Amino acid sequence: MTVTTATLTPPALTPPHPVFPGRRVGGASLVVGPLLVLTGVLLRLRFDFFFPAQLSAYEQRPDLMRASYSLVAAGWVLLWPGVALLAARVGERHREPAVWGGVLTVLGLFARTFHAGVDHLAFQLVTVQGASSATRTASETYGAFHVFSTLNAAVMGGWVLLAVGAYRARVLGPLRATALALASAMPLGVLKGTTAWSIAAAAGLCVALVPLGVAAWRTGPAPRAATVGGRVLLVGVVGLAMVLLGRVG
Template sequence: MRNDYVFPGRSVAGISMILGPLLLVTGTLLRSQVNFFFPDQLKAMSEHPGLMTAAYTCFLAGNVLLWPAIVALATRIGQTRPTLAAWGGVLVLIGLFERTFHAGIDQAARGLTERRGPGFAESVVSESYQDIHLFSFLSFTIMFGWYVLAFAAYRAKALGIVQAIGLATMGLLPLGVLKGTELLSIIGTVGLCVALVPAGIGALLEGPKPSRRTVLLTAIAIPALGALAYVSTLG
């Protein structure tokens, strides 16, 4: 039997709109006391490993968790502005993929810092910083995609003017490997919270209550996923 379900679903999109921006702003603020450029980031990873691991992990988790929110927002825009929805959604998603790629390099650098010291890690990063790879040609999506999506959301009346401006401020967020926090980082992540968190809360409150079957399946799935997550770390 057909229904009106649209991937990824109201609940998933709502949770994504809330947790994604909040985790991004948390990660941004946690590393706000460390100088922006990578030598200082590496030094801080050596001197304050717990803090920096938490900062980079929160930022990465927020970045990954954003994709359902972007898909949901693009779907809503597409009801009246399909071309703008396609361009904005695709560009932002590619930008999220690229930030995830950068996070992998950040993780490798943290490993080098732990095992070989920040000086060695700095030399490796500085020598390889300009290496060409696929995402070298797609860096513009990290910033430009947010402007397109914000314009599309405003034109489609999916977001109000204040929320659309908040969404656009994510285009100010610096890009690249081992980047710390500056004022624009805080403006961008706080702007994202302004844009998406109210929409996420609204999506959760306006949606139908989950059925008993859904609650039961969720209660079973959460510990099962936790077990799978643990097993994944073993190999």
């Protein structure tokens, strides 16, 4: 019996494409996530950056501000499969930057999701008590410690490490790697408005990641129309059920 290198290498450890999150899920994440973040950031561009102005803006334009913060929050959450896919691509050549960059970036996305929850609560205070009362409450509690404060370095540093790894692994060229690193400039914390750095960071995500997502969808065999239709139907049904369940509480 002839023993080859392929025989000794477990197939599950060296797939041509990561099974999880998968080429299509990860690719869709790389396209949709950055675009949502950029759109949400631009929607609140007209308002001052600091939280009193953000709360006042919500009182005056609740639908606009709700849309802005919801799009940004959804974009951060939906980015995690794309980050996992990008880290897997980097790991094919450079393991350490892939592991550390991927882990820290995902932890940073968790922290931003927590911040989005605080934003939501603050806006509900505006609805119930008015902007002045909500602003007073926010100012008195703004510096309160929470466990996700420990992830502030991950929020900023994860993108830089991932960008360095993507450049070293030749997944991204120098310009797009720099654009990805710009994501670290996105202001962190709660009730943050839009600055020039916010736009640069969100645009950098789009420049770096959207082409990767499109490329991921174009590689590999195309699924059958029946498979696509079935998956779209399943996602629609499950998504509707999750929305209804969420409304119940």
